Amino acid sequence: MTSPATFYDVFRQQGISRRSFNKFCSLTAASLGLSPAFASEIAHAMETKRRTPVIWLNGLECTCCSESFIRSGHPLVSDVVLSMLSLDYSHVLMAAAGHQAEAALEETRREHAGEYILAVEGNPPLNEDGMFCIVGGRPFIEQLQEMAAGAKAVVAWGSCASNGCVQAAKPNPTQATPIHKVIKDKPIIKVPGCPPIAEVMTGVLTYMLTFDRIPPLDRLGRPKMFYGQRIHDKCYRRPHFDAGQFAEAWDDENSRKGYCLYKMGCRGPTTYNACSTVRWNDGVSFPIQSGHGCIGCSEENFWDNGPFYERLASVHTPLGVESNADKIGVATVGVIGAGIVAHAAASALQRARNPDNAAKTGAGE
């Protein structure tokens, strides 16, 4: 076997011209929200790097993260897996099975210790000695911890790996556990969402490959570039919120006009994600644009902060008996909810004080 090629070599080998390569670098810079000046930095990085091995593990999950990943439009996922990284292990896509698949893990651990990125979809269950999720006859958590030990960095795909998600909703019968609680000594980049947006997933990976560093994270471990703002902050229906124009029932006159879905339970005001800016599936739409409120799928415990159709101000827990910690959680949401009401009231007050602006806003509907 020849020695591994650099990132750029792979491009060249695969018949991609220098011109196309530069264009790719510009697009990558743009998709990451960077100025065009960064394109040359990206190009330089790619010329000097070989493809980084990525190990993608699956615990308890539904595979929506893998499915979302292959929806990426920029970069195309075929380019990602052929040219940008070396996907050495993925239950969903890899050709090998059985012990040949497990051998790929061993080989990567041995040959690329400290160099590979560990991408984790799903989470380990801790009950039943971990045997609610078995891979190769062993508990998934063993595989996870072994592969984390040699990884350069760990990416927690989606809400399962980041927050526990649906199988960790009350009463969490398998004790499904987010990965940061079982991997303590590695940097973990959380990319929550159920699933995360495709271009956010490939964006996070290409950022790390391109700049050889972890993206700046917020206090919850999420990349600031994609999770720094609430959906509400950048929602195109925000003017309707500010103008006090709300859908009151499904398929009513106001929902047909595209009014704000806050009263239908929308979690946009408390959800940090890029849905209202990057949007979904090559920018085609996002939940609110297609008439349904945000269910807050990138937020911790979002399954237990329902029912989804109750507006935030009156959120209560769906289960009868709650522990103290749960009450605190619920109380926190209650405070946020109260904040939202105050926010709505303030917006309405402003409108009342300044009818000219309100009229303009209204005309823009």
Place this chain on the structure above:
Amino acid sequence: MTIQTPNGFSLDNSGQRIVVDPVTRIEGHLRIEVNIDESNIIRNAVSTGTMWRGLEVILKGRDPRDAWAFTQRICGVCTGTHALTSVRAVEDALAIQIPENANIIRNIMQLTLQVHDHLVHFYHLHALDWVDVVSALSADPRATSELAQSISDWPKSSPGYFRDLQTRLTKFVESGQLGLFRNGYWGHAAYKLPPEANLMAVAHYLEALDFQKEITKIHTVFGGKNPHPNWLVGGVPCPINVSDTGAVGAINIERLNLVKQIIDQSRVFVEQVYLPDLMAIASFYKDWTYGGGLSSMNVMSYGDIPEYANDYSAANLLLPRGAIINGNLNEVHEVDLRDSEEIQEFVSHSWYSYADEDIGLHPWDGVTEPNFELGKNAKGTKTRIDQIDEEAKYSWIKSPRWKGHAMEVGPLARYIIGYAQNNPEFKEPVEKLLTDLDLPVTALFSTLGRTAARGLECVWAAEKLQYFYGRLIDNIRAGDTATANTERWDPSSWPKDVKGVGFTEAPRGALGHWVHIKDTRIENYQAVVPTTWNAGPRDGQGNIGAYEAALLDTPVDNAEQPLEILRTIHSFDPCLACSTHVMSPEGEELADVKVR
């Protein structure tokens, strides 16, 4: 020792044991073990679901209007089908009628899933069982072009196109980093395609990878995102507004044009790439007749795609409904999801306990108590299993039965039932396929038959997308823009204690959700899913399920590289997260793993 199963198979576990764990290119976690005799023929097969999430207990006490979102997370591959099944179950319980447009849009969503899921399965989950990527490196691009042009009008077929791709592939292999093609069974004697067919298939593997994301944009238009679009009890969440102020935030002419364009592109891709590839590849494997299993005996379909809203009778369902038992195609039995004597789940060989494990439970009465224990003949330890003991409990999947029979479900089951019902939409394409390949009808009952039925269904679903798109336009033209019925949206309007059942035909087969709503909250929720039917373990009588039956009598060329096992298991399109999410009792304290 050879034993005879009541459903007509003989099992002998005396020969060499082969273990495949993990089975990859599937959804979720699955382990397969087989015994081969001295002639390398599979004489015993063991299917073990190796994950469990407990979603239904999580639903207990929740708002039934939220259940679609929870159950949709059962599976992100067949995304949407659980959500649709869930809203149907809740609407059935609460007697909610949905508008005609909502039914049409839901059908468009479900058909979009069928087209997408089948295409991705064929190219990305199944093709590498038949296609040798490394062989493609030695293909003649000109001959590849001639082959491609002889079977299809698809324009990407020039010698230069295939040469460029081959160059890219060669450099990729020479880089030494094989990525997802690493450690494949390349060069295996069971690969029969000439290099040119391999190169063509690899080209289409990559084209399909880039194209599949387009199909799902239909979900994004109506449901806001994919995977996991949004749904609504009582209709669909996206309003229609084609003419008035605010139309840009609703289903308008621009959105409809986008949907239309994707439907057109999908039909072209399926008809000019998927189907011709399927036929071409099948023509080289006509001698590989294995994997029939239960398909020639017992198959079942609930039916789906109601042509008009709120009528779930067989006559109104465009996908066929019924059950065939003992291979008698002359009689298609009616299936009743409400009858407690028809669909039942057993746990004799599943990691759960019942008070009385000789009986099966209807989903409305379903209980599940996890009980993870290995049999006395298992090899290894509790947390390091070297070999399963199939005499004992051995899977996180239950064994569902219809009137006591193990059944196969999925595209092949649907096509066999449609064929038996003399429905021309299913019978004619099957007959054409068999004629074109010069095969008898019995060839259907095989791994290749399963794979072929999926391809035919993909073509069918793409055509039906166009049909329902036309219906949607007609309705809007006639002034009907209603998308939701909110009469019973408010829980105060609900009866105190009701049960409902919803069903769909998921890409992988018959899917049912059973819900019990009490005092406006979910009292009990059970789902019986396609992979539970197909991948489930033996029942108390010893009847084997579809996966195990299909593996029997197959020759394995190389026990170290059991490509044939992958072929047959992949032909079912396994979805393990779906099959193993059943209910657990609340508050059970179990031993914890030490966090190191």
